[in-house]
Amino acid sequence: MLQNFKAISLSYKKAPLDIRELIALDETSCRQFLQTLKNFIQASDILVLSTCNRTEVYYNADTDYSRDIVKLLGITKGIDNISQYFDYFTILNEHNDAVQHLFDVSMGLESQVVGDMQISNQAKQAYQWSADNDTAGPFLHRLMHTIFFTNKRVVQETAFRDGAASTSYAAVELIEELTADIADPKILVVGLGEIGADVCRNLKDSSFTDVKITNRTLTKAQHLAEECNMEVLPFEDIVQGLKEADVIISSVARETPFFTKEMIQRLDILSFKFFIDLSVPRSVEPDVETIPGVLVYNIDTIQNKASEALQQRINSIPKVKAIIAESIEQFNDWSKEMVVSPTINKLKNALETIRQEEIARYMKKLGPKEAKYIDSITKSMMQKIIKLPVLQLKAACKRGEAETLIDVLNDLFNLENQAEEIKL
Numbered sequence: 191m192l193q194n195f196k197a198i199s200l201s202y203k204k205a206p207l208d209i210r211e212l213i214a215l216d217e218t219s220c221r222q223f224l225q226t227l228k229n230f231i232q233a234s235d236i237l238v239l240s241t242c243n244r245t246e247v248y249y250n251a252d253t254d255y256s257r258d259i260v261k262l263l264g265i266t267k268g269i270d271n272i273s274q275y276f277d278y279f280t281i282l283n284e285h286n287d288a289v290q291h292l293f294d295v296s297m298g299l300e301s302q303v304v305g306d307m308q309i310s311n312q313a314k315q316a317y318q319w320s321a322d323n324d325t326a327g328p329f330l331h332r333l334m335h336t337i338f339f340t341n342k343r344v345v346q347e348t349a350f351r352d353g354a355a356s357t358s359y360a361a362v363e364l365i366e367e368l369t370a371d372i373a374d375p376k377i378l379v380v381g382l383g384e385i386g387a388d389v390c391r392n393l394k395d396s397s398f399t400d401v402k403i404t405n406r407t408l409t410k411a412q413h414l415a416e417e418c419n420m421e422v423l424p425f426e427d428i429v430q431g432l433k434e435a436d437v438i439i440s441s442v443a444r445e446t447p448f449f450t451k452e453m454i455q456r457l458d459i460l461s462f463k464f465f466i467d468l469s470v471p472r473s474v475e476p477d478v479e480t481i482p483g484v485l486v487y488n489i490d491t492i493q494n495k496a497s498e499a500l501q502q503r504i505n506s507i508p509k510v511k512a513i514i515a516e517s518i519e520q521f522n523d524w525s526k527e528m529v530v531s532p533t534i535n536k537l538k539n540a541l542e543t544i545r546q547e548e549i550a551r552y553m554k555k556l557g558p559k560e561a562k563y564i565d566s567i568t569k570s571m572m573q574k575i576i577k578l579p580v581l582q583l584k585a586a587c588k589r590g591e592a593e594t595l596i597d598v599l600n601d602l603f604n605l606e607n608q609a610e611e612i613k614l
Contacts, residue, residue: 198281257273379439403420
């Protein structure tokens with residue numbers, strides 16, 4: 191059976207932040223959505239990937255389930271009228287297009303900051319959730335492991351992942367610009383998820399010396415503070431921390447904004463205060479910027495920085511695409527071979543049946559030692575006999591001619607009536 195891999199994607203390329211944050215899924219929602227898809231659509235090899243820049247579903251099915259997937263996504267998110275956002279999604283119903291897209295996304299070619307290192311880990315997490323929820327079959331297992339191997343090649347053979355040109359690094363560059371006229375600016379990092387922790391690690395390597403971090407889970411903040419040589423602000427003292435900070439980096443994971451206009455108004459701001467919101471959904475209420483002296487930058491306003499590292503990545507794109515093309519070609523060869531694997535098994539079974547029937551005719555005349563030799567010799571003969579047809583079948587796959595050869599073998603050996611359980 192041929193594969194019919196498909197994808198539906200909502201990303202920063204078509205959807206603004208307010209739409210993306212409405213539809214974004216956290217880990218619990220991703221796992222729940224996988225089960226929903228498993229129960230309500232006739233599809234296999236289902237993968238759900240949701241980051242600050244995209245929410246995507248990949249699946250294997252003969253039918254286009256894109257509208258059903260959007261409706262089920264609405265049920266998972268509690269959105270009654272989610273169909274109104276359908277035009278923000280990109281639909282990839284061609285197998286090759288969906289495979290190519292997943293490679294490009296996983297390598298960082300589709301990231302807002304090209305080559306973003308976080309996406310490879312996010313793809314691994316999405317794959318793990320699929321495996322945990324039994325929505326990953328042989329096709330997806332092979333595809334994802336091919337992607338992981340390709341990522342290793344990209345790291346080893348190109349400069350695409352060199353430097354620190356990531357979303358978190360772009361945030362640090364923005365801080366440098368905003369605080370250029372402030373002596374010893376005070377920075378507060380709120381929320382220590384993956385991107386918040388990444389920002390701290392980049393700040394550690396910068397010139398900033400007055401950085402405090404706070405998190406609801408104190409032990410997490412303490413471990414990161416020790417790693418980055420930073421000060422921990424107890425979460426219950428966050429109001430005082432906000433009053434003192436020049437820059438607040440927010441990476442708080444929650445469905446509604448943590449920093450509201452009402453909260454920030456109570457700070458009685460006397461100088462400029464900069465909020466950099468790296469959360470999706472947003473953790474800083476947009477109206478906060480209406481307060482005099484407060485400026486808010488969300489993830490869409492953090493533009494790619496013209497750094498040497500980023501330029502190296504851009505220069506490496508042709509090589510990365512060439513590596514991806516090689517990997518996809520190898521993967522497609524394997525995928526085509528899946529079509530002939532039942533025929534190969536049937537052929538092995540047919541020959542094994544013949545071998546066992548012939549041995550059975552003479553076994554009573556042989557002693558244990560002779561029987562063992564005969565069994566070993568005939569097995570070796572069968573393996574050599576079958577080798578050429580198997581190679582020819584695999585070569586026919588690459589030429590797109592496997593169907594003709596399958597029909598010939600079926601007729602010659604009556605394979606349709608062979609059991610598939612016997613193994614050589």
